Amino acid sequence: MSTLFLIPVPIALDSIQSLPTETVEVARALDLFVVERSKTARQFLKSIAVNKAMSEITVLEIDEKDTRVVDEALRSAYKEGRNVGVLSEAGCPGIADPGASVVTIAHQIGMRVRPLVGPSSLLLALMASGMNGQRFTFHGYLSPKRPELMRDLQRLEQQAERRKETQLFIETPYRSQMVLEVALDALRPDTRFCVAQDLTGAGENVISKKVKDWKMAGAPVLEKAPAVFIVYRN
Amino acid sequence: MSTLFLIPVPIALDSIQSLPTETVEVARALDLFVVERSKTARQFLKSIAVNKAMSEITVLEIDEKDTRVVDEALRSAYKEGRNVGVLSEAGCPGIADPGASVVTIAHQIGMRVRPLVGPSSLLLALMASGMNGQRFTFHGYLSPKRPELMRDLQRLEQQAERRKETQLFIETPYRSQMVLEVALDALRPDTRFCVAQDLTGAGENVISKKVKDWKMAGAPVLEKAPAVFIVYRN
Numbered sequence: 001m002s003t004l005f006l007i008p009v010p011i012a013l014d015s016i017q018s019l020p021t022e023t024v025e026v027a028r029a030l031d032l033f034v035v036e037r038s039k040t041a042r043q044f045l046k047s048i049a050v051n052k053a054m055s056e057i058t059v060l061e062i063d064e065k066d067t068r069v070v071d072e073a074l075r076s077a078y079k080e081g082r083n084v085g086v087l088s089e090a091g092c093p094g095i096a097d098p099g100a101s102v103v104t105i106a107h108q109i110g111m112r113v114r115p116l117v118g119p120s121s122l123l124l125a126l127m128a129s130g131m132n133g134q135r136f137t138f139h140g141y142l143s144p145k146r147p148e149l150m151r152d153l154q155r156l157e158q159q160a161e162r163r164k165e166t167q168l169f170i171e172t173p174y175r176s177q178m179v180l181e182v183a184l185d186a187l188r189p190d191t192r193f194c195v196a197q198d199l200t201g202a203g204e205n206v207i208s209k210k211v212k213d214w215k216m217a218g219a220p221v222l223e224k225a226p227a228v229f230i231v232y233r234n
Numbered sequence: 235m236s237t238l239f240l241i242p243v244p245i246a247l248d249s250i251q252s253l254p255t256e257t258v259e260v261a262r263a264l265d266l267f268v269v270e271r272s273k274t275a276r277q278f279l280k281s282i283a284v285n286k287a288m289s290e291i292t293v294l295e296i297d298e299k300d301t302r303v304v305d306e307a308l309r310s311a312y313k314e315g316r317n318v319g320v321l322s323e324a325g326c327p328g329i330a331d332p333g334a335s336v337v338t339i340a341h342q343i344g345m346r347v348r349p350l351v352g353p354s355s356l357l358l359a360l361m362a363s364g365m366n367g368q369r370f371t372f373h374g375y376l377s378p379k380r381p382e383l384m385r386d387l388q389r390l391e392q393q394a395e396r397r398k399e400t401q402l403f404i405e406t407p408y409r410s411q412m413v414l415e416v417a418l419d420a421l422r423p424d425t426r427f428c429v430a431q432d433l434t435g436a437g438e439n440v441i442s443k444k445v446k447d448w449k450m451a452g453a454p455v456l457e458k459a460p461a462v463f464i465v466y467r468n
Binding site: 006018020022092093095096097099101103104107108113114120122126127130131132133134136137138165204206 | 326328329331333334335337339340342347348349351352353354358360361362363364365366369372373434440
């Protein structure tokens, strides 16, 4: 039966060992992919040494505003009993990344959908934070500017307290330092705050403690690496 | 440096191929574990063919109400520069499972915390649902009884609409059928509803469509397998 495979890719440089054999084997066997970005998708496929020429592999980019090309490709694949892979730039397709629209089309057509195991910075950060993994919310990106970010963080702190729910968000690497500074300013001393950087990578670093302990130690200078931030109160 | 490794285990029978080589290698090398349940932890360690006798491996059960034994064990390990593994019964430690208290102790002591990659039914279900992975909340278990469950589901539906946020929850296998019936009763026709069962297992099945389409097809008889349920409106 024609299947749409959701294929996670590494989230850090040279971290191919973070993928299960099954995930790599499935990616190796396919010749039709729907992807976030062609260039990185082809780089990934080369890195796992697919056993065919790159010219034999079709790679279609996802356009969330116009899904017609992907829709047609999936319908043809379904009719031909052909399997299709979905690849995002890093991590799991559809999680803080494009891919959901492709999966929705597959369900509409009646294609089988198989999610494969691989790295997700959100999930790894939540595990490593020591915070409540029984209830949590992921917010995507918060406001990029200081005053609005301050208010966002205080709202998250209130939600964490009221619902006993861990609050996660992400930010682009070059803004990590600013987020840390605003968080230490905005949050109450006994609120727990976690920064998880470069997960699965050579510079992996998870710091998780109360705001007052962050302040006591002096805010560190963060690397410009991908980061997940987490807020909780218990 | 003494490290606490968070080690995911398979979530379905005979699905060891869902673990990355790195995760298995780390588990094989350790001889001290803090676990949700000794019996299943030892079964897992046997299944990956650890290269030492089971009698050489120390396994401590997590007691969320009394963390003294684990606290002492981690402090000794830290002093001796020894590494420790955390194992839950299925999936990722600390995610909808015990483990967070252990991680919190490690951060307090100053141990390094390294989360390893492996299967999470929540994350796989979210990927496979085709729903919004940019904003989502995991609620754990909802109310077990019909009238309260009905209200819970309508609350989730409202949250999904108001916040444009995907809503996830879990339930024990023998209640899956009841949850499906109540959901089709409680939710509005154009709300999207997903049931993801036995992920990574032989009976893996993900159904994701609007409530009206569930009703049109007739509610299927669900297997008594672990399930993740997802609600969204867009």
